[in-house]
Amino acid sequence: MKKAELLFVPAPLVGHIVSMVELAKLLLDRDDRLSITVLVIKHPADPIANTVVQSVVSSDARIRHLNLPEMEPPPEEMAVKSPENCMGTYIKSYRSHAKHAIVNTVLSSDSGEAPALAGIVFDFFCSSMVDVANDLGVPAYLFYASGAGFLGAHLYYTIREILVGREYTLLDPDSVVSTFATPVPARVMPTVVFNDDGYRSFVEHGRKFRETKGMIVNTFAEMEPFAVKALESDPDLPPVYTVGPLLAPQKEHAGKEEIINWLSEQPPSSVVFLCFGSQGGFEAPQIHQIATALERSGRRFLWSIRRPCSLTSSERASDFTSFDTILPPGFAERTRNRGKVCGWAPQVEVLAHRATAAFVSHCGWNSTLESMWHGVPMVTWPIYAEQQTNAFQLVKELGLAVELRVDYRRTQDSENVVMAEEIEKAIQSVMEAENPVRKELKRWERRAGRR
Ligand code: UDP
Numbered sequence: 001m002k003k004a005e006l007l008f009v010p011a012p013l014v015g016h017i018v019s020m021v022e023l024a025k026l027l028l029d030r031d032d033r034l035s036i037t038v039l040v041i042k043h044p045a046d047p048i049a050n051t052v053v054q055s056v057v058s059s060d061a062r063i064r065h066l067n068l069p070e071m072e073p074p075p076e077e078m079a080v081k082s083p084e085n086c087m088g089t090y091i092k093s094y095r096s097h098a099k100h101a102i103v104n105t106v107l108s109s110d111s112g113e114a115p116a117l118a119g120i121v122f123d124f125f126c127s128s129m130v131d132v133a134n135d136l137g138v139p140a141y142l143f144y145a146s147g148a149g150f151l152g153a154h155l156y157y158t159i160r161e162i163l164v165g166r167e168y169t170l171l172d173p174d175s176v177v178s179t180f181a182t183p184v185p186a187r188v189m190p191t192v193v194f195n196d197d198g199y200r201s202f203v204e205h206g207r208k209f210r211e212t213k214g215m216i217v218n219t220f221a222e223m224e225p226f227a228v229k230a231l232e233s234d235p236d237l238p239p240v241y242t243v244g245p246l247l248a249p250q251k252e253h254a255g256k257e258e259i260i261n262w263l264s265e266q267p268p269s270s271v272v273f274l275c276f277g278s279q280g281g282f283e284a285p286q287i288h289q290i291a292t293a294l295e296r297s298g299r300r301f302l303w304s305i306r307r308p309c310s311l312t313s314s315e316r317a318s319d320f321t322s323f324d325t326i327l328p329p330g331f332a333e334r335t336r337n338r339g340k341v342c343g344w345a346p347q348v349e350v351l352a353h354r355a356t357a358a359f360v361s362h363c364g365w366n367s368t369l370e371s372m373w374h375g376v377p378m379v380t381w382p383i384y385a386e387q388q389t390n391a392f393q394l395v396k397e398l399g400l401a402v403e404l405r406v407d408y409r410r411t412q413d414s415e416n417v418v419m420a421e422e423i424e425k426a427i428q429s430v431m432e433a434e435n436p437v438r439k440e441l442k443r444w445e446r447r448a449g450r451r
Helices: 014-030 049-055 076-083 083-092 097-108 129-136 149-164 194-209 225-232 258-264 284-297 349-350 367-374 385-396 421-431 436-446
Strands: 004-009 035-042 061-066 116-123 141-146 215-218 240-242 269-275 300-304 339-342 358-360 379-381 399-401
Touching: 004 014, 004 097, 014 035, 014 049, 014 061, 014 194, 014 367, 035 049, 035 097, 035 149, 061 097, 061 367, 076 083, 076 194, 083 194, 097 129, 097 300, 116 129, 129 141, 149 194, 149 215, 149 225, 149 385, 194 225, 215 225, 225 240, 258 300, 258 339, 258 349, 269 349, 269 421, 284 421, 349 358, 349 367, 358 385, 358 421, 367 385, 379 385, 379 421, 385 399
Parallel strands: 004 035, 004 116, 035 061, 116 141, 141 215, 215 240, 269 300, 269 358, 300 339, 358 379, 379 399
Antiparallel strands: none
């Protein structure tokens, strides 16, 4: 029986690698003629991400992984101007290492016949791997860790570049993007496209996507019917494969038992869960506003509080050593019977728990899929990456989330604080049984075969 090898090149980012490795497991379950090797590129600045990456790639004995040698990170100024451009440039510097590893390790076999290389599957930040695939004469496939809607926006940049030829400004008119039913305002485009370096790197990635033999997207047709149809019906694009939702519950997590036990003591559908992704942390003034909103709401809550990471990095936000210093005086005592704060949360398990009623989220794509899949309505509070676009799609197109903000973004501006009144209003709204979002979610669950 002839064996075929697939090579996976993930970006060293938690929200990207988990779903990509889930895809690898799914493929291996489907066909035992297949073998998969993951080329591991180290994050240049984030040791926590590197620990997670190592544990994710070692989580299934069937998946082989090869650690590529460490490269010099790009200069600091590049990360300051655009962390996304910096990540793409850093990964580009791995092209020759990747080719060397493929030729000399993956395709060389000491014992019998080496498998045929069937293709290279790369994360969007690793689009420079298309060059390696071309050099080796093998097909390249994009793995897109975000949704079909935003993939359409991403691809659209290459067209916009021809028409406009410069980065976005917030004053630009709404864009007609084929994967969105309504025009997309500039204010919900990701921060990366508002500076020249970031914009150019985005255009470059989008161009590379068009050179592939297929685009594998972590979504499903019932989730984004309009977007998936638009991509599938565009004759100028490579074929689209929807493989989502790729969900990965966390097997090992220090505080998991305590959190799940606490949830189990709460009534069904009573808890508001607040969590803002791997990089979403807030400064003290914002934390105080959230605390005030939760206190005034009278609702039960589970709140994952994290220390923000630098604006110019893609590092994970870190945990606080103590919440006492960051929360308003007496908050813990006053909410003791109905609230719990934690650091990193076992999010998938929390969303799957019957006590969880709503999710105040940064709208990262994994979080969005996890919430929808478990039938938990969201409140949108995007912070970084493509989350504004996701929030816009969830609120305006899909009607599956309550809008707190669709255009909030992380900035240096200390005035950029969402006030307690607004937060409380959104929480009360999403908790109402009659909220149209809850009804739409029920209809959607039936369409998606969830109920
Ligand atoms: N996550 C988690 N606990 C946390 C924060 C995040 O388990 O406290 C998980 C979450 O379930 C999701 C991933 O980390 O699978 C975050 O991915 P997403 O695309 O939502 O956001 P990103 O971190 O990439 O911005």
